[in-house]
Amino acid sequence: MTASRDTQTTLLSVEGLGISFGGLKAVNDVSFAVKPGEIVSVIGPNGAGKTTLFNMISGVYQPGAGRISLSGEEVTGMEPHLLARRGMSRTFQNLQIFQSMSVLENAISGFHLQERGSVLADLLSLPGSRRRAKAAEEGARKLLARVRLAEAADREAGNLSYGSLKRLEIARAMASQPKILLLDEPAAGCNAVETEEIDHLIAEIAASGVAILLVEHDMKMVMRISNHIVVLDHGEKIAEGDPATVSRDPAVIAAYLGAEAQTGGDHA
Amino acid sequence: MKMTPKLATLLILAALVLLAPFLFPSNFYYRVGALIFVNSIAVTGIVILTGYAGQISLGHAGFAGIGAYACALAPAHFGIHPALAVVLGAAISALLAWLVGRPILRLKGYYLGVATLGLGILISMMLNNERQLTRGPDGIEVPELGLRALLKGWGLDLTNGQFWYYFCGLCMILGAWLALNLHNSPSGRALRALHGSEVAARTVGVDVARMKLQAFVISAVYASVSGSLLALQNKFITPDVAGFMHSIEMVTMAVLGGVGSVLGAIFGAAILTLLPQVLTVFAEYEQLVLGLVMMLVMIFLREGLLPSILRKLRRKGE
Amino acid sequence: MSELLQFLFSGVTVGAVYALVALGFTIIYNASDVVNFAQGEFVMLGGMITWFAHQAGIPLPIAAFLAISITAAIGVAMNKLAIEPARGAPIVSLIIITIGASIFLQGAAQLVFDKQIHDFPAFSGNTPIRVGGATILPQSLWVIGGALAVFVGLWIFFTRTLLGRAVLATSNNRLAAQLVGINTNFVMTLSFALSAGIGALAGVLATPITLTAYNVGIAFALKGFAGAMLGGMGNPKGALVGGFLIGLIEALTAGYLSSQYKDAAAFVVILLVLFVRPQGLFGRKSTDRV
Numbered sequence: 001m002t003a004s005r006d007t008q009t010t011l012l013s014v015e016g017l018g019i020s021f022g023g024l025k026a027v028n029d030v031s032f033a034v035k036p037g038e039i040v041s042v043i044g045p046n047g048a049g050k051t052t053l054f055n056m057i058s059g060v061y062q063p064g065a066g067r068i069s070l071s072g073e074e075v076t077g078m079e080p081h082l083l084a085r086r087g088m089s090r091t092f093q094n095l096q097i098f099q100s101m102s103v104l105e106n107a108i109s110g111f112h113l114q115e116r117g118s119v120l121a122d123l124l125s126l127p128g129s130r131r132r133a134k135a136a137e138e139g140a141r142k143l144l145a146r147v148r149l150a151e152a153a154d155r156e157a158g159n160l161s162y163g164s165l166k167r168l169e170i171a172r173a174m175a176s177q178p179k180i181l182l183l184d185e186p187a188a189g190c191n192a193v194e195t196e197e198i199d200h201l202i203a204e205i206a207a208s209g210v211a212i213l214l215v216e217h218d219m220k221m222v223m224r225i226s227n228h229i230v231v232l233d234h235g236e237k238i239a240e241g242d243p244a245t246v247s248r249d250p251a252v253i254a255a256y257l258g259a260e261a262q263t264g265g266d267h268a
Numbered sequence: 269m270k271m272t273p274k275l276a277t278l279l280i281l282a283a284l285v286l287l288a289p290f291l292f293p294s295n296f297y298y299r300v301g302a303l304i305f306v307n308s309i310a311v312t313g314i315v316i317l318t319g320y321a322g323q324i325s326l327g328h329a330g331f332a333g334i335g336a337y338a339c340a341l342a343p344a345h346f347g348i349h350p351a352l353a354v355v356l357g358a359a360i361s362a363l364l365a366w367l368v369g370r371p372i373l374r375l376k377g378y379y380l381g382v383a384t385l386g387l388g389i390l391i392s393m394m395l396n397n398e399r400q401l402t403r404g405p406d407g408i409e410v411p412e413l414g415l416r417a418l419l420k421g422w423g424l425d426l427t428n429g430q431f432w433y434y435f436c437g438l439c440m441i442l443g444a445w446l447a448l449n450l451h452n453s454p455s456g457r458a459l460r461a462l463h464g465s466e467v468a469a470r471t472v473g474v475d476v477a478r479m480k481l482q483a484f485v486i487s488a489v490y491a492s493v494s495g496s497l498l499a500l501q502n503k504f505i506t507p508d509v510a511g512f513m514h515s516i517e518m519v520t521m522a523v524l525g526g527v528g529s530v531l532g533a534i535f536g537a538a539i540l541t542l543l544p545q546v547l548t549v550f551a552e553y554e555q556l557v558l559g560l561v562m563m564l565v566m567i568f569l570r571e572g573l574l575p576s577i578l579r580k581l582r583r584k585g586e
Numbered sequence: 587m588s589e590l591l592q593f594l595f596s597g598v599t600v601g602a603v604y605a606l607v608a609l610g611f612t613i614i615y616n617a618s619d620v621v622n623f624a625q626g627e628f629v630m631l632g633g634m635i636t637w638f639a640h641q642a643g644i645p646l647p648i649a650a651f652l653a654i655s656i657t658a659a660i661g662v663a664m665n666k667l668a669i670e671p672a673r674g675a676p677i678v679s680l681i682i683i684t685i686g687a688s689i690f691l692q693g694a695a696q697l698v699f700d701k702q703i704h705d706f707p708a709f710s711g712n713t714p715i716r717v718g719g720a721t722i723l724p725q726s727l728w729v730i731g732g733a734l735a736v737f738v739g740l741w742i743f744f745t746r747t748l749l750g751r752a753v754l755a756t757s758n759n760r761l762a763a764q765l766v767g768i769n770t771n772f773v774m775t776l777s778f779a780l781s782a783g784i785g786a787l788a789g790v791l792a793t794p795i796t797l798t799a800y801n802v803g804i805a806f807a808l809k810g811f812a813g814a815m816l817g818g819m820g821n822p823k824g825a826l827v828g829g830f831l832i833g834l835i836e837a838l839t840a841g842y843l844s845s846q847y848k849d850a851a852a853f854v855v856i857l858l859v860l861f862v863r864p865q866g867l868f869g870r871k872s873t874d875r876v
Contacts, residue, residue, distance in 0.1 A: 060467060084473035098464030100528070101457075109461045113473040115454040119482045122453030123446045129453050136454070176473055324678050371861045377677040378621040378819075382811060383860050386853035389808075397846040512804065516685055523682055552697060559690025566679045566686065567671045 010072075011036050011211045012057070012088075012180050017066035018235075019056055026052045027235045029066070034180060034211045034228075039202065041214040041222045043246075044232035045255055050215040051093055053232065054184050057213070058090045059083045071179065085113060087179035091169040091186060093215070097157050104153040106168055107140035110175025114139070143171045147201060163194030170201060180211040187218050199225060223247065231255065274448040277531045281444055285437035289430075298429035300545050305436035306497045307537040311522045312443045312530055313490025318519070319527040320456060321483040322463030323373065326381045326515050327388025331361040331488040332495030333395055333510025337402060339499045340410045350413050354496040358489045365488035366481065373480040388515050395507035407506035410499045432501045439497060443490060444530050450486075451530075459483055491518070520558075524565050526572025535574045588719025593841035594834065595717075599726040599795065600809075601833020602733035603629070606788035607810025608817065608825035609736060610781040616757035616820050617777035620669055620680055624688035626807025627695075628782045631657045632789025633798030634695055637704040646706060654786040660691070661782025662775050670774065688803065695800040708794040729791045736784055737826050744822070753777060757820075805849070809836075812856045818869025827867065831855075 012034040019027050027049040034040045042050050055061040057068055059080040067076045070086050078086075089110075098106050108115070115136035121129040144150045147167040152160060157168065166186055173181055183202065187195040199221050206212050206225075216222050222229065222243070229246040231239040233255040239246055246252055288301060310332060317323050338357025342348045348356065372383045395402050402408060416431040426434070450456040462469035462476050470476055499505040508514065517540065525536020540561075544554050569576040607625055614622045632653050639649035668683050675683075709728050714721035743750040756763040756773045764770050788806075789798065796802070813832040817824020832852050839851035859866065 058471060060470075080467070080470035081473050081475045084471060090471050092468065096465040096468035098461050098468070100464060101460060105457060105460075109457055109469070110472050112454065112458055112461070112469075116458065116473075117454060119450075119455045119486070122455040123450050123486070125449035125453065132454055133452070172468075172472060318678060322678075324681065326681070372857075375860055375864060378681070379815070379860060379864060381621075381677075381681055382808075382815065383857060385808070386857055390850055390853055393847065393850050516689075519678075520682060520686075523678065527678075553693065555689050555693030555696065557693070559686045559688070559693055562686025563668050563683050563690065566675065566683045567668065570675060570679055 009035050011070070012213065013069050014057065015067050015069075017053065017056055017063050017068065019052060019061060019064040025235050027056065027232075030230075030232065030235075030237045031066075032228075032230045032237070032240060034213055036179065036211050037206055037209045038227045039206045039212045039214060039225055040228045040230065041216060041226040042230045042232060043216070043219070043222055044238075048232040048255075049235040050232055051184055052235075054090065054182055054213075054215060058088060058182055084176055084178075087177075088182070089173040089176050089178035089180075090182035091166075091173050091184055093184040093188065095162075095165050095169060097165050097168060099156075099158040101157055102153070103149055103155050103157050103160065103168060104137070104140055104144065106157050107144050107149075107153075107171050107175060108133075108136045110143070110172035111136035111139055113176050140171075140175065143175055144168075146174075147171045148197070163190045163197070166190060166194070166198060167201065170198070170205075174205065174210075178210060180213060181205060182213045184215045185217060186214070187216060187221055195221060274445075274452070277448060277529075278441060278445060280531065281441050281534070285434070285441065289433070295427065295429050298427070298433040300542065302429070302432040302436045302501060303498075304538045304541045305433075305440040306494050306501070307518075307521060307541050308440045308534040309436075309443045309497065310491045310494035310518050311525075311533045311537045312440075312447050313487035313494075314518055314522040315527055315530055315533045316447055316450060316459070316490070317483050317487035318522060319529070319533065320451065320463065321459040321480055323480055323483065324377075324381050324519070325384040325388075325484070325487070326512075326519065327384035327386070327391075328487065328491045328518050329495075329510050329512070329514035330388035330391030331365065331491035332498070332514065332518075333391050333507065334361045334364070335492030335495030336410075336499035336505045336509045337395060337408075338492075339496045340408045340505055341401065343411045350411050350500060351415070354493060354500075357496050358492045361488045361492035362485050365485045369481045369484040370477075373477065373484060385512065385515070388510065389512060392507055392510035392512070395510050402507070405507055407504055410503050410505055412503065413500045436497055436501070439493070440534070443493075444534070447530050455479070455482065520562050523572060524561065526575040528571065529575065532572050532574035536572065539573070589841070591718055591720035593837045595720055595722045595726065597834035597837030598830060599722075599729055599833070600836060601813075601830035602726075602729045603788050603792045603796070603806065603829075604809045604813045604832050605733045605826045605829025606736060606784055606791075607806050608813035608829040609733075609740065609822060610785045610788075611811055611814040612820055612822050612825040613740075613777050613781040613784070615814075617753060617774055618669065620684065621811070621819075622687075622781070623681065623684040623807055623811075624664065624691060624803075625781070625785055625810060626803035626805065627688050627691040628657050628661065628785025628803075629789040629792070629806045630695060630798060630800065630803035631660065631691065632786030633793035633802070634699050634704065634789075634800065635786075636790050636793065637706050637798065638699055640706045646709070649706075650790045653790055654783050657786035657789075658779040658783040661778040661785075664782075665774055665778035669778075670771075688807065692800050692803065699800065701800060703797050703799045705793055705797045723795065725791070725794045729788075729795070732787060732791045733826070733829070736787065737822065740822055749776070809833075809852050812852045815856055815866055816859050818866030821866070821868045824866055824868035 010033045015031045017027060017030045030053060042053060044050055056063045059078050062077045067074055069075060070088060075083060075086060098109060115132040117129055117132055144153055147170060149164060149168055170186065186198050195218060202212060203225055226243055229243055230237060231246060231252050238251045238255060239249040317325055335357035338360060339350055339353045342353035342356050343350050368387055375383055396405050416426060419426065458474045458479050462474055462479060466476055495509055498509060521537040521540045522533040524540060526532025607629060610625050611622065614620055635653035635656055636649045639652050640646055664687055668687055672679060672683055708725040710724040714723055744754055752768045753773050756768055756770050760770055809832055813829035814825045816831055817828030835851050835855055836848045840848035
């Protein structure tokens, strides 16, 4: 499987990525690739370096080693807002919702790249500024409907349930029409129903051609929806492949002490 | 036309400016009113910087100082009309804010507070020390704006107090209109987004450094215009306009009333401007009361007076 | 040469006062993550209360002791009444609360005492000591000695005593400290008492040289804060070195450049430090977690 992956259509490629904090190697020499419309999951025990890896890919941390390219262009260490312009978007493990805004405004914020213009036009509320804002609002309402939050549009975001906030973050991330979406534990803290909703949502987004890079603890979900899985342990990649291959991998089973990976394997 | 919060705020402000004079016991209150409006302009700038973008400045009086001294010095040295001097002061403030803001705004929280404080103190120190130019701590006179005479020629005869009252009131409403426009615009949303979560704002494509800088420059212009109007109105200005206490007053007014909303912050400006005027008998207690008010409001009404009052009313209504 | 030495002497003297204020900042910052803008008022209170008690006929050492105790009590009251109720508030709110406390204390000092400038006698007379062509006042030695003694005292307290270690543990991780049974509220109280007491001591030592009045606090707060920041916020060694450096920079600016702009020097240095090395000379870089 790995060998047959077509490098021509690679959307995101990560080569030899690494970072240290205070002399400790949090992530070391990790490489993998993501193709358009593919769902790639990064799994591993707690503290394996998954979120750190995400933070490097999305420009929040500056990698200490290795390179990242997006659509064939090197983007290593590029600032998040520049990555957003190149089609990368993400959600966060511990929610980063704009608390004091309404749900609708949170979603509109996702359209920043489409709606932004000159600050003078905004101060004077010139027709162009209003037109851009209106278009963004329409887009945001459509997105909210897609994640089933249309009814909550005018509520203050801080008052939403956890599962709804997770979906709101995905909506906000989708607003910039990314080519690749990084989801950091989208189902963490959600109940079974909410998890299933998010599960469907992810599959739907991938079906529309957007590549998805996923960090998730819910093994059932990972095994069910992933096309490809990268397994990290102690900051290093210990295995990679399709769900069935990975769940049979002895190194992976050892890393997870058997139990979790086995149940995951049953579902694959 | 739909009654949006923006329209409601503007109508309330306009009604207050126009109706308040009917309650004035003496002409002296035109002057108090004009002072409230001048402070409101500076405070509206703080709403954009602190309320929208979440960045603190403890040195904005420095920009008020630039605006004020531009009106005193530019007409005398370059023969510029005082009205143009207001624009010149605003331009210098904007340029300085732009230059200094780039490095300063990388800082956060206390560090940003102290860096801006230092900037304000440097400006006030220059106004105090460059005696050949500014005549130092004793202050300097400012020329007449001349607009009142112009209005008189058109048949609108206002007393000096009335003129500044209505003129500053108009400027305040104009400033509020711009700030309210910004609030729901793409730029305003980006500012509020980076206030909520800087990292999330970055990932939706907000150029955080650039947006913060824009907010800083805009709020500096507000402070500068406020300083200019104060100088032109008093026809005299001292370096106190740029002093540390003035910077603190600006932030306190905004936070007292509610830094998240233009109307709230203007409410705060009104209260803190009125307080010493009404309590002149208690002049000795002024600092004591000011300090106490600052602490109590921040401890018990963290959002500020107006939002807290509105919330209570809404709850009662339900 | 003797001129330079003279500037250095005066720089080290004011630097010692700034170092004490910076140490006060550091103690509270470590215990509560609050930067206390009212720190300078403790210096003012130390000087003013000592003057007040002394002119009322109380012997100087007892007056000084009273001043330090009363100021420490005011520090504790400030923590209980203004800082603890605002736990978890945004930084903007905390800045306003501590600046409010600062203005409040100034207002109170105006009412209780007066608006005049005061001093009291130096501890060991006013005969200047000649050193290498320059002179230094005996009181300067008291100030410098005081700063060093406080630093050594704090170092022993934080590294050698159980209580001091409890304070350090709380500053590292409040929750964990609570879990191992440390009374974190008591640690906060202690930190404010200690910090206010050190501030007052600075006021007691410095007043014979710098004089005092109800409004001297803010300048001490700003310079002390500049020193703490220069050294690296939260680092006692940094506070000591930073405080002395600010004093030296100020004295050299006044001596060689412009006495009018000596106050500007501290801020220019601070702005430069913030841009070049925001974590200060001894601080470590931090990484945000998301």
